[in-house]
Amino acid sequence: MASVDVVIPALNEERALPKVLEEIPRARVRRIVVTDNGSTDRTAEVARNAGAEVVHEPERGYGAACLRALEYLATDPPEIVVFLDGDYSDHPSELPSLVDPILRGEAELTIGSRTTGRREAGALSVQQRVGNIVACRGLRLLYGVQYTDLGPFRAVRWRTLESIGMQDRNFGWTVEMQIKAAKQGISYLEVPVSYRSRIGASKISGTVKGSFSAGAKILWLLGRYAWS
Numbered sequence: 763m764a765s766v767d768v769v770i771p772a773l774n775e776e777r778a779l780p781k782v783l784e785e786i787p788r789a790r791v792r793r794i795v796v797t798d799n800g801s802t803d804r805t806a807e808v809a810r811n812a813g814a815e816v817v818h819e820p821e822r823g824y825g826a827a828c829l830r831a832l833e834y835l836a837t838d839p840p841e842i843v844v845f846l847d848g849d850y851s852d853h854p855s856e857l858p859s860l861v862d863p864i865l866r867g868e869a870e871l872t873i874g875s876r877t878t879g880r881r882e883a884g885a886l887s888v889q890q891r892v893g894n895i896v897a898c899r900g901l902r903l904l905y906g907v908q909y910t911d912l913g914p915f916r917a918v919r920w921r922t923l924e925s926i927g928m929q930d931r932n933f934g935w936t937v938e939m940q941i942k943a944a945k946q947g948i949s950y951l952e953v954p955v956s957y958r959s960r961i962g963a964s965k966i967s968g969t970v971k972g973s974f975s976a977g978a979k980i981l982w983l984l985g986r987y988a989w990s
Contacts, residue, residue, distance in 0.1 A: 763790075764840075764841040764842055764861075764865055765792045765840040765841050765842070766790055766791050766792060766840055766841070766842045766843075766844060766857075766861055766917075767791070767792055767793045767794070767795065767835055767839075767840035767842075767843055767844070768786060768791055768793070768794045768795070768843075768844045768845075768846055768857070769795050769797070769828060769831040769832070769835075769843060769844070769845050769846070770782065770794065770795070770796045770797070770809075770814070770831075770845075770846050770847070770848045771796075771797045771799055771824055771827030771828055771831070771845075771847075771848065772796050772797065772798060772799060772801065772805050772809070772827070772848035773798075773799040773800060773801055773805070773822070773827075773848075774801045774802060774803045774805060774962070775801070775803075775805050775848040775849055775961075775962070776801075776803040776804040776805050776807075776808050777961050777962060778848060778849045778850040778960070778961035778962060779796070779805060779808050779809055779812070779848050779850075780808050780811075780812055781850045781961070782846065782847075782848055782849075782850050782852075782854055783809065783812040783813070783814055783854075784812065785853070785854040785855050786846075786854040786855075786857065787854070787855060787857055787858065790857060790858055790861065791844075791857070792840055793815060793835075793840070794813070794814040794815065795814065795815050795816075795817060795831045795834055795835060796809040796814045796815070796816050796817075796831075796848065797816075797817050797818070797819050797827035797828070797830050797831045798816055798817070798818050798819070799819050799820075799821075799822060799823070799824075799826070799827040800818075800819070800820050800821075800822050805848075806818070815834075817830055817831060817834045818830075821931065822932075823931045823932035823933075824914075824932060824933065824935050825928070825929075825930040825931040825932050825933075825934065825935035825938075826931040826932065828845065828928070828935055829928065829931065832923070832928070839920045840920055841919065841920055842861055842864055842865075842917055842918070842919055842920065843917065843918055843919075843920055843923060844857055844860060844861065844915075844916070844917045845914060845915065845916050845917075846914070846915055847914050847915065847960075849960035849961055849962060850958070850960060850961045851885065851957055851958055851959065851960040852874070852914070852915040852955065852956075852957065853955065853956040853957075853958070856874070856915075856955050856956060857917075859874075859953050859955065860872045860874055860915065860916065860917040860953055860955075861917050863951050863953065864917055864918075864919060868949075868951055869949045869950050869951035870918065870919050870922040870943075870948050870949050870950070871916070871917070871918045871919075871922060871939070871940075871943050871948055871949070871950040871951075872916060872917045872918070872950070872951050872952070872953050873909065873911060873912075873913055873916045873940070873950065873951075873952050873953070874911070874913045874914075874915035874916055874952075874953055874954075874955035875909075875910050875911040875913055875952045875953065875954050875955060876911050876913050876915075876955060876957040877891075877894060877910045877911045878910055878911075878952065878954040879954035879955045879956050879957060880954075880956045880957070881956065881957035881958070882957065882958045882959050884959060885957045885958050885959045885960075886957065889977075893912075893976065893977050893980065894910070894911055894912060896977075896980075896981070897912055897937055897980050897981075897984065898910055898911070898912070900980075900981070900984040901937075901940060901941070901944065901984070904984060904985075904988040905941060905944035905945065905988070906944065907940070907943075907944040907950070909940060909952060910952060911952070912936040912937050912940065912980075913936070913955065914936055915955055916936070916939075918939070922943075922948055925946060925948075926939060926942045926943060926946065926948070927942065928942075930979075930983070932975075932979065933975055933976035933979040933980065934979040934980055934982075934983045937980045937983055937984065938983055938987075941983060941984065941987045942987070945987065
């Protein structure tokens with residue numbers, strides 16, 4: 763069986779994180795790495811208590827947290843990395859749905875699509891829905907790939923992730939991965955996933971500033987890599 767490691771960036775998720783970690787199918791996972799992204803609560807403590815390995819990244823930013831976890835895993839890398847949010851909006855039990863197509867050779871990158879899966883009413887904010895539409899149209903027009911979501915719940919082969927060369931340290935992490943995969947002709951697959959309202963307030967879509975910053979960064983990346 764291929765080795766699978768899970769990366770969970772987390773900022774002040776002490777309430778949600780135990781539920782996330784409890785529902786990860788441990789029989790399918792070698793290691794779980796939680797990046798404490800400068801939390802002021804007990805995020806790191808509850809992660810360790812639930813059996814996760816914890817690394818710290820004081821620079822706030824989704825991408826910065828993910829990159830720190832990957833740096834930690836690089837000393838003994840897995841075959842597949844799964845990225846999962848720590849707010850309990852995703853359904854960790856659906857991890858095999860993302861990993862199995864990669865194991866079958868159907869794709870090198872799988873994206874969990876919240877728009878084609880089952881989701882609670884209101885789980886995706888208006889800002890998220892509009893942002894998805896704009897970004898996915900940009901991906902289609904500029905890069906010729908068909909996506910319905912920039913969902914954070916995703917899986918990718920380690921060697922593929924290395925070839926992509928991720929750099930973004932904040933709001934553009936997910937779209938950067940999809941853009942660079944498209945430019946390199948990496949095979950991908952969208953998988954419908956379930957989605958629910960998160961526990962606690964969103965750090966991005968829950969604020970006007972966060973939503974604007976994320977949208978601006980996504981549009982900038984779409985244009986930047988199209989002409990590079």
